[in-house]
Amino acid sequence: MTAPRTDRGDRPTERRAARSPVGLDARFDAPTRERLRRRLLQRGSMLSSLLADMLAGNDRSWLVAALGFERPGIRPHEAIRGALDHVERQRLHLIGGDDRYGRCDICGADLGVAALDAMAWADRCASHRAS
Numbered sequence: 001m002t003a004p005r006t007d008r009g010d011r012p013t014e015r016r017a018a019r020s021p022v023g024l025d026a027r028f029d030a031p032t033r034e035r036l037r038r039r040l041l042q043r044g045s046m047l048s049s050l051l052a053d054m055l056a057g058n059d060r061s062w063l064v065a066a067l068g069f070e071r072p073g074i075r076p077h078e079a080i081r082g083a084l085d086h087v088e089r090q091r092l093h094l095i096g097g098d099d100r101y102g103r104c105d106i107c108g109a110d111l112g113v114a115a116l117d118a119m120a121w122a123d124r125c126a127s128h129r130a131s
């Protein structure tokens with residue numbers, strides 16, 4: 001005699017899907033989410049090596065400037081730490097199925113796959129990029 005089967009745990013795919021908001025899954029298919037997740041990881045790892053390098057006392061201000069992270073009144077390593085936090089936040093949104101991922105922080109416009117493929121951590125649309 002077999003043990004009575006319960007519904008619980010029999011449909012891992014459905015249960016996983018139920019945890020994620022519909023929005024993000026509808027906007028990006030699984031291969032796209034995986035590709036963007038990898039890009040965010042690569043970016044995060046590049047920034048954290050750079051930060052470690054700077055905290056070890058190496059002057060990397062030329063690289064900070066080249067990457068476009070120079071901000072008046074902000075020390076280079078703080079700018080990199082801020083960028084790293086930003087990438088990590090975006091990564092958590094993406095893997096957590098948070099629909100804020102890939103949208104403009106200000107107006108909520110969907111940035112689209114092409115823009116995110118170019119910059120997976122983007123959070124501003126063209127009209128709000130300068131602000």
Ligand SMILES: [Zn+2]
Nearest residue numbers: 104107125128
């Ligand atoms: Zn916008």
